[in-house]
Amino acid sequence: MPETTFAQRLELALDGEKPGTFAKRSGIGDSTIRKYLQGTIPLVDKAAELAAALNVSLEWLAAERGPMRPGQLNSLVVTHGVPDGFVPVPRIEIRPSAGAGSLDLYEESEPDIFAFREEWLRRIGVSPKFARLMVAKGDSMRETINDGDLMIVDVSIREFIDEAIYVLVYGGLVRLKRLQLLHSGLLLLKSDNPRYQTEEVPLAEQQELIIGGRVRWAGGSI
Structure with a gap:
């Protein structure tokens, strides 16, 4: 018992x-x-x-x-191949690119390979094919996601699906925000840190907001 x-x-x-x-x-x-x-x-x-x-x-x-x-074997840093049951997850950086409606995904070169258990990735809702590792910057989502936290991001999601935390580019800046869509069509960019005000994106400006992926997991450094 x-x-x-x-x-x-x-x-x-x-x-x-x-x-x-x-x-x-x-x-x-x-x-x-x-x-x-x-x-x-x-x-x-x-x-x-x-x-x-x-x-x-x-x-x-x-x-x-x-x-x-x-x-504690949901993730590993390996230097000589990936063990059975694990899959490599590239570490990338999202940057706004020149011109409206586009962004660039830069895969960062790392001496070590970040590997995550395939079963665990699927359990948190992301296909290993579309899982990317990113590092959170800033404190707008504290305490949910803190500056320097590692994030698993599903880069197959490039549009608003439901209220969740997304990596996005808006106003020429990379943002980490919780998105909420109102019945009026107004899109809200919300921060979990109460020090930050909610931003409103009217329907006419939503084409300028580019989603880079949906955050599926965040935690401390590996």
Whole structure:
């Protein structure tokens, strides 16, 4: 029998992160997370979604079986080939290019290869073919994503799909913003850091906003 409850393991996995902040980062409803923290047990599919967003083992979160983070082997830095079960993820930089409606993706040369477990990439919702590693710059998304954090970005997503965090180019600058589309057609560029004001992009100017990818995961340095 587990020695802790699901709510206790969830709280441990949150590691001090506020439920509201985690809700924004994961896309799981704030009220849903709070219900789980109060004792409601999620169905298996929702538990799997929580485990992926928290970067913990589903077996540990659901039933306290095995280690919380098995071997910390979701990512590796390798120098002599990629181990079985892992795939290399290129590290790139997005830069605005000359002319409206375009951007450049620069693959950065690194002496080491960043490799991530293929199963884990698919679990967080990104095909390994379109996974790219980027480094966050600035503090507009603090505490969700901090300056210098590594991000896994799905570069197959080049248009607004749902409210989430995107890497984009707007006004000649590379931005990391949470996008929200209103019924009026107005697009909002929102920062998780309350020091930054929400920007409004009217319909007539949205063609000038170029999305480089959707952030699927962010964390500290490898």
